[in-house]
Amino acid sequence: MVKVKSAEKAVRILKKHTLKILIIGVLLFVVIVVSILLSRRNRDVIAIVNGYPITIADILVETELSPKFYKETLVSNPDAVVEDWIKQILLFQQAKKYERQLRKTIQGRMKNHYIKELASAYVETKLVEKIEIPKEVIAEYYNFHLEDFIIPERVRLFEIVVSSQKAAEDILRRLSMGESFETLAMRESITESREKGGDLGWIDVRKLEPEISSLVTRINTGDILANPIRSEVGYHIIKLGGRTQRRMLTLEEATPSIKNMLVFQEKKKMVDSLITEMREKSKITIFSDKIGRLKMAGK
Secondary structure, eight states: OHHHHHHHHHHHHHHHHHHHHHHHHHHHHHHHHHHHHHHHHHHHEEEEETTEEEEHHHHHHHHHHSOHHHHHHHHHOHHHHHHHHHHHHHHHHHHGGGHHHHHHHHHHHHHHHHHHHHHHHHIIIIIGGGOOOOHHHHHHHHHHOGGGGEEOOEEEEEEEEESSHHHHHHHHHHHHTTOOHHHHHHHHOOSGGGGGTTEEEEEEGGGSOHHHHHHHTTSOTTOBOSSOEEOSSOEEEEEEEEEEOOEEOOHHHHHHHHHHHHHHHHHHHHHHHHHHHHHHHSOOOOOGGGHHHHHHHTO
16 A cells, blocks of 8 residues: 555656656747747847837838838948938837827828728739739730830940139149049039049930030040030030940840839729729719818818
């Protein structure tokens, strides 16, 4: 009898220890999972402002909603983008103190923004995913619109603009002595292009003044026109930074833009058709007598 009780006690102790081990194991597993999740999230956090984390995902979402230059800035000067976000969060944290007072001011905007964003998300996902553009259709469009895929000859020009002939001759002399064109542009030029070292970017040759077009087509990349060109702004010293030849995009190169355009056209047809169908099924009441009030309010 004593042996039986001892055995039962041993079993109970074993079960108790086993339960403790299982609980500890579960807790360790939870801690490890949470640590991994926090670690992944921390890798995405790019700044913390008074405890508020700014993530890479936050910034990328803003990039999708912003003009093209914002994305360009994100690539060329990401520090400035992060700094802008920090400023925005600081203002947000201050505004939170007055949230109850400001709620009425922003409710209408938030409502309209939500309506537009939800509708846009529906169109760009649920509708667009149904659109398929066969390769044959893309090829047919390409063959019928070949002229649209011609890339014209382009030149990349740099300029230094000064106010007098004498100043222009002095710049040309200094350039011949080996001074940097870009440095002189930043120091001496009187136009906004000086901020980019005189870089005017890539320009379609057909859009240049005939005189300039004729001259730059005769020189090699890196050369500087021997004589300054006079304009209403001043005297322009021109350097050829690069040249691309006229050519036609291949079907493979043109496919993405063609596909985007055809998807856009199909999307518009689908949206128009859907709205027409929904209007027929919906009950819509317009109070025409109040449209005049709307017009007056808009003035």
